[in-house]
Amino acid sequence: MALLYNIPLFIGIFVVVIIISSSIKIIREYERAVIFRLGRLLGIKGPGIFFLIPLIDSMIKVDLRTTVIDVSKQRLITKDNVTVDVDAVVYYRVSDPQKAIVQVEDYEDATRLLAQTTLRDILGQVDLDYVLSQRDELNKRIQKILDTATDPWGIKVIAVTIKDVSLPEEMMRAIAKQAEAERERRSRIIMAGGELEASKKMTEAAAYYQKVPMALKLRELQTLTEIAREKNLIVVPSNAFGSIAGFTRAVQMSGIKEEKKQAVKPRKVQAEEGEEFFVE
Known part of the structure; x- marks a missing residue:
């Protein structure tokens, strides 16, 4: 029976607890609370803990993070x-x-x-x-x-x-063609510049070889040596064939003269009265 009389007390305590818990607010460091009292702007609170009047105050949380x-x-x-x-x-x-x-x-x-x-x-x-x-x-x-x-x-x-x-697909194809044409144009410009530089160097080299013929001979010999090394060949310069041919002809002519000398020897001829003489 006493318990029935205490029911209103329990209800009152429960209501008070609910009211107190609803009035206590905690706002984090990256948040702010915009407070309204009876619909009018009261201000901004937070971070931390604060109290609101139940049924009178209201708040809206705002996140300040990016x-x-x-x-x-x-x-x-x-x-x-x-x-x-x-x-x-x-x-x-x-x-x-x-x-x-x-x-x-x-x-x-x-x-x-x-x-x-x-x-x-x-x-x-x-x-x-x-x-x-x-x-x-x-x-x-x-x-x-x-x-x-x-x-x-x-x-x-x-x-x-x-x-x-x-x-769009057609626009992407057009841009790709344009980029390819631009790359080709740059490549041609670079190649033309290289050819121009090479022609200048060749002109300078030709003028130098004209002044110093021996340098041209040495350059030819160096080129032949490089070719022989790459191809594993024995290369004989063309002017060397002239010298070898001349030497061969000289040897042949010397042999012919020797044969003629041996063929044309003086022979003994018997003359009258016991005289003898040599006839070539």
Whole structure:
């Protein structure tokens, strides 16, 4: 019976505990609490522990850490009427929690939509070549525009990065052909420069060989030696054949003269009265 009389007491204690637990709030270091009292802005609290008046005070937590927004792929037309698909990411953080809650309904969604429209606007003002070659410059331009536009919302846009630029298939083939033609042009320029330099060196060498004939002979001998070493051959210069032929002819002529001398010997002839003489 006494227990029945204590039921209201237990209920009261339970209600008090619930009220106290709901009034105690803990905010982390990277968070802030925007406090409203009866619908009116009271201020910002945190980090740490604080108390709210139940049923009178309310709060909204705001994360101050850097947040990444993935801007979905956008199909747009560049200044030179080329259709491309572009996606990007936006890095931002809340710099003023009070403005982020009071000035805009959903600051994250608003920042994402603004990033999409800004991306379309900026890339529609430039040519495709600029989009492909000056991506860093475009990132800076978009970041600056977004940062200025979101400042009244208490948002600080840290960086914008264009992740990917997708081109139509025919445009990719055209760019590949253009790149190949550019590489071929550079290759021809390099080859022409090399040929020009080589012709200058050959002209200088010809003038030097003309002044010093012996240098040309030595160069010929060096070339023949290199060829013989590579092909495992014995190379005899053409002028050496003339010397060998001359030597051979001299030996042959000497042999012929010797044979003639042996063939034409004086022979003894018997004359009348016992006289004898030699006749060649």
